[in-house]
Amino acid sequence: MTISSDRREDSWERVLRVREEFPDIPREAVFKEDMLRLGIAFSADALREHAAYARKSYFIFSFDRLPLAEMDQRARLHAPEEIRMHGGPEGLAATVVSVRNNPASPYRVVAVGEEEGGGCRLELDGRPLAEVEFAPTPPYYGLSTADGVPLIETAPSIEWGYLLYLTVFRMCQYFGRDEECQFCDINHNFRQQREDERVYNAVKPVARMVEALRLIIDSGARAEAYTITGGSITGRLQGLEEADWYLRYAEAIEQAYPGRFIGKMVIQALPAAEVRRIRDTGIQIYHPNYEIWDKALFEAVCPGKSRYVGRDEWIERILAAAEIFPPWSVIPNFVAGIEMSRPHGFATEEEAWASTGEGLEFFMSRGVMPRFTVWCPEPYSVLGEGGNGPASLRYHVGMLKTWRSVKEKLGAPAPRGYGQPGLGRAVFSVSSFMDVIRDQAEEVGR
Ligand code: SF4
Numbered sequence: 001m002t003i004s005s006d007r008r009e010d011s012w013e014r015v016l017r018v019r020e021e022f023p024d025i026p027r028e029a030v031f032k033e034d035m036l037r038l039g040i041a042f043s044a045d046a047l048r049e050h051a052a053y054a055r056k057s058y059f060i061f062s063f064d065r066l067p068l069a070e071m072d073q074r075a076r077l078h079a080p081e082e083i084r085m086h087g088g089p090e091g092l093a094a095t096v097v098s099v100r101n102n103p104a105s106p107y108r109v110v111a112v113g114e115e116e117g118g119g120c121r122l123e124l125d126g127r128p129l130a131e132v133e134f135a136p137t138p139p140y141y142g143l144s145t146a147d148g149v150p151l152i153e154t155a156p157s158i159e160w161g162y163l164l165y166l167t168v169f170r171m172c173q174y175f176g177r178d179e180e181c182q183f184c185d186i187n188h189n190f191r192q193q194r195e196d197e198r199v200y201n202a203v204k205p206v207a208r209m210v211e212a213l214r215l216i217i218d219s220g221a222r223a224e225a226y227t228i229t230g231g232s233i234t235g236r237l238q239g240l241e242e243a244d245w246y247l248r249y250a251e252a253i254e255q256a257y258p259g260r261f262i263g264k265m266v267i268q269a270l271p272a273a274e275v276r277r278i279r280d281t282g283i284q285i286y287h288p289n290y291e292i293w294d295k296a297l298f299e300a301v302c303p304g305k306s307r308y309v310g311r312d313e314w315i316e317r318i319l320a321a322a323e324i325f326p327p328w329s330v331i332p333n334f335v336a337g338i339e340m341s342r343p344h345g346f347a348t349e350e351e352a353w354a355s356t357g358e359g360l361e362f363f364m365s366r367g368v369m370p371r372f373t374v375w376c377p378e379p380y381s382v383l384g385e386g387g388n389g390p391a392s393l394r395y396h397v398g399m400l401k402t403w404r405s406v407k408e409k410l411g412a413p414a415p416r417g418y419g420q421p422g423l424g425r426a427v428f429s430v431s432s433f434m435d436v437i438r439d440q441a442e443e444v445g446r
Contacts, residue, residue: 011106011125014393022397026423028095029432030397031085031107031129036374036430037337037390039065039102040083045111046120047078053134054081054141056099057156058200059165060229062189063376063430065102068196075101076196080134081158082429083109085122088130093424095435096160100376135160140219145211153199154212157223160427162419164216164226164261168204168249172231174304177382181291182301183338186231188380203238206252213253217260225417226253228283229266234308242267243274247281254282262417266333269309269317275324285417286325288318290332290370292339293359300344301383318368327367331415334359336399336431337375337391341383349395357402364410371415372403372431400436407437 009017011034019030056079062068068076079101086094106125109132112118120132138157144150155164172186180187193200216223228249233242240248246267254263262284269288270278278286291305292298299306305314322330339345339352346352363370374396377389406412414421414437418428426434 012127015124018393018397021394022401025397025401025436026093027090028085028092028423029400029435030393031092031124032095032097032432032435033374033396033400034393035097035105035107036100036376037393037396038107039100039105039376040097041101041103041105041108042075042079043108043110044072044074046109047074048111049074049078051134052137054137054157055079055152056081056101057152057158057165058189058193058198059156059158060167060170060186060189061376062185062192062378062380063098063100064378065100065105065376067379068192071101072103075103081156082135082160083122084133084135084160085130086133088122088128090130092130095424095432096427096429098158098429138216138219138221138223140216140221143215143219145208145215147208149201149208150199151212151215153201154204154208155216155226157221159419159429161222162224162427164213164223166204166209166226166228166249167230168209168228168246169230169233169237170200170202173234173237174232174308179304179307180382181304182382183291183335183341183375183377183384185378185380185384189378192380206248209249210252210256213257217257223261224419225262225264227264227266227287228253229287232268232304234304243270243277247277250278250281250283258282264417268305269314269321269332271317272320272324275317275321279324284325284329286321286330288314288321288330288332290314290318290359290363291335292356293334293362294339294346294355297339297344297355301338301341318363319366322366322368328369328413328416330367331369331371331417332363334370334372335375336372336396337389338383340389340391340395341375341377342388349392349398352391352395353398353402356399357406360403360406361410364406364412369412369415370403371418372399372433374431400432403433404436404438 084096122130122132264285265283266287298311377384421437428434
């Protein structure tokens with residue numbers, strides 16, 4: 001079932017109605033949220049086999065609206081990691097958007113003939129929307145470590161080259177529909193990537209990662225931050241518990257290249273003693289992702305986290321981490337939209353905004369900076385099965401407004417570790433929260 005208040009409208013009507021309701025949210029963010037929830041289609045000639053741009057690396061989840069096996073070969077092999085739209089009839093500011101393949105999307109990238117200047121154009125329902133660039137190829141793509149593994153597999157770049165995404169464990173020990181977070185397809189994506197015969201390793205050795213980063217630094221890549229992440233370890237992996245397993249990477253990277261990058265880590269909410277160890281390695285930003293605020297929904301949507309750690313304990317650990325890290329350095333993610341998913345979610349946008357807004361205020365008033373990724377209902381996730389979702393555009397744009405309102409009311413800074421904030425400068429590609437930050441030109445999120 002589609003959770004959408006806009007089902008009977010065409011795409012332009014939907015966008016214009018939402019823009020009218022939220023006139024202080026930039027129109028670029030409205031289009032971006034709509035693309036993130038609906039995905040993007042590409043014409044065959046827009047995806048040029050030999051053109052230089054960064055292909056989609058499948059850096060952790062599939063973030064597609066259909067399985068690889070059902071995808072046209074061009075989209076499967078040549079979809080870009082991200083697009084940047086700009087200009088067009090409305091003179092849009094440059095805005096980076098992560099690519100979620102969906103051949104049925106009303107957003108379509110097409111090639112433009114030489115007589116019109118060449119390049120590509122983004123269209124909505126066949127009407128021109130913006131000019132489009134594809135993510136530039138990082139200078140190290142094409143290189144491999146000494147063991148022959150391509151660097152794009154070990155350390156892909158996202159956010160227009162700003163962030164190295166180091167998924168060091170590509171599976172999760174919350175396994176099966178009774179444990180996996182119901183919006184997540186990490187284990188299924190791993191399987192489909194292997195079936196597609198891609199180089200896609202379950203575990204990345206520490207020494208390979210350190211070597212990869214040396215090659216990346218030497219290549220002159222513009223990456224300023226890295227994220228160490230992967231699935232949860234509820235038992236042991238290679239004989240190690242979660243903190244011990246992931247900390248080896250942070251220790252090795254920070255010893256080899258101290259302070260060269262902003263080090264970030266996305267792992268579970270851990271006890272304070274382990275969080276201190278994370279900080280002491282040199283990791284600067286800790287993401288104990290919270291996903292969804294409402295108590296009953298947290299238990300329904302995150303059954304593994306709920307059973308192994310529990311919602312109250314998860315919150316306590318986030319607050320304890322905020323005492324260990326400097327202010328605003330604990331950044332738990334919310335998956336925006338899952339609180340409207342069937343069968344458990346809220347029936348109206350107003351209820352969802354009120355619930356998540358309560359969570360935003362709870363955390364931000366305690367020096368914790370929650371942020372979003374836009375829910376992509378992947379077909380292999382429990383929530384994405386059977387056409388569930390996405391949440392409405394009205395929900396997403398209203399949620400951005402709520403986040404910004406709470407942030408401004410509490411005087412919170414722009415989140416650190418996401419690059420520059422603000423329209424035309426932001427590079428964070430899976431939500432528009434960085435695009436909608438205003439009046440903080442002096443804040444360099446670096
Ligand atoms: S903890 Fe949840 S969101 Fe994270 S990888 Fe495991 S199942 Fe996915």
